[in-house]
Amino acid sequence: MTVNVGVIGAGMIGTDHMRRLDRVVSGARVAAVTDIDPARAAEAAAGVGARALATDAEVVAAPEVDAVLVASWGPAHAASVLAAVAAGKPVLCEKPLATTAEDCRRIMEAERAHGSRLVQVGFMRRYDTGYRAMKALIDEGAIGAPLMAHCAHRNPTVPEAYHSEMATKDTAIHEIDTLRWLLGEELATAQIIRPRRTSKRFAHLVDPQLLLFETESGARIDLEVFVNCQYGYDIRCEVVGEDGAVRLPEPREAVLHAAGRSGSSVPQDWKRRFGAAFDAEVQAWADAVAAGRIEGPSAWDGYAAAMVGDAAVRSLETGEVVPTKVEERPDFYA
Template sequence: MGDLLGVAVLGAGHMGADHIRRLDQVVSGARVAAVADPDRDRAEAAVAGLAGVTVHTDPVAALDAPGVAAVLIASPGPAHEEALLAAFERRLPVLCEKPMVPDSAGALRVVEAEARIGRRLAQIGFMRRYDAEYQRLKALLDGGSLGRPLMLHCTHRNVSSPAGFTSAMLINSSVSHEIDAARWLLGQELTAVTVLRPAPSAGAPEGLIDPQFVLFETERGALVDVEVFVNCGFGYQVRCEAVCEAGSARIGDEHTMVVTARGAAREEVAQDYLVRFADAYDREVQAWVDAARRGEVTGPDVWDGYAAAVVAEAGVRALSTGGRATVDLAPRPDVYATAGR
């Protein structure tokens, strides 16, 4: 397929470093050409041993570095808007980690900028769309054999939340994955959201509203419920059951090796999203590299990133009021098709 795709990686933190490893050691057809991080030491550490990489503290400088033909944005969310716009100016294909832009106003500016160019440049990092189980479920729903989807029952559990995790982040960081997954699986926009708050678990940090039970309504009357529980203590569990008119389908029940000993049959539960979704990250980046080398951009688009931001904001409002919040999207530019295609 020709030369390796030279990638500028913006951000050398946990996620950026993991993507550098992936571009170097896992996926085919790409190489790291530049890295940028305000912390130059961290940037240098992340590319130690790699040849032909320039190191920057200014992300824009990285975009202009020699050999850069594409950009992977893994910096903190607030830096994404500026980086996306700079990449758009240079017409560089971008893979941007989620959240695309944390606030809906900024997200809309990104939509408008790309729409003005008139063709897609960015793929947004909703990696669940690249998970084999989710793809199987999507194919089943699209195939139509089970009829119209009526409800999605979702579970999103983490062992524990990192320091500084707020009640709003259960919505706009954790549930944002379900927001995109629901839009994509159903091919519908979400129109309203309600957040229920059971008595918090003793296992959650003081003051954190955890678990939450989030209810989404969709434009064609489906219901999506999400249990989000980020201090469940026992494992990382992501499940989804689609209930349709003629049957239901469920993914996410771990089933690997069954060990029977001492009176019980046991299966290990993943402790970490990087374990559960390792393959999805690999396939996401490989798909982006492959498309970029063909001169294309595929996968989740900036409209998906924008819609997720608007829904998450409505969710945070619903959390704080205890009531129902509606989702109000701007008109969709023609360059973007329907939800979750």
């Protein structure tokens, strides 16, 4: 079976997914494309032999579309995902699932009313080989009970439109989901501390930020978000347990010895660092759609991450510890 995918959003991530579906993923193809910019949609569709349509609703309703991939602007995600669920079509939604926890809740309610899972959220780090190796070691008890985690998410620069809340909502959201998944429990509290600001930022931006979390069992997590670090895209994670520690391995790079120095290059963007994880994610989703079952990160994961993100944003202004108020996971998402 070939899964015919309707893509909503033909920006940077949307076009990258279209390339992936066209050239990398087996058992799937792009059937229809839409974007807020009709010319961009037409160009992207032509590049993969698909049909350009005017609206999200037309893509979801198109008879040739079996499943939907949402890669539009975050505030538009909820409406597109709800339309796909109403049509009974599986949907892979890039993060965030929605920009508010209430919209995430609406999506869960619609999915449960449908009676089976249709929604997968694009938390692609769960498909990265390094993170998967960490997860396997933690789950088998190789480091004992986890006590602490130390993480960093660094970008060389960000555009002027990037604002302080995006450090949580768009950047740290990946670590929020990854840590929930690695440790197998919810994050109960969130706090943001403001270190000295870098001078290499726009005046409106708080950068760097230090995010602190506590899990339900009392494990402590610190996460540095530094989006103007200048030197590259640097992702780090270490979990410390009672009997040992496990650290995310560095991406494999050739080591150059020359001119009295030894070193390797640093990735400059997410495509180079996580390209293979995106490939694995979309392939797994296409396989799941073909088999009639969705098993990746769920609407519940999108909701829980949104609740943690909301608490962190509230703490950004006050510096106080804020409860996340994540509820007990429904059996539907067990």
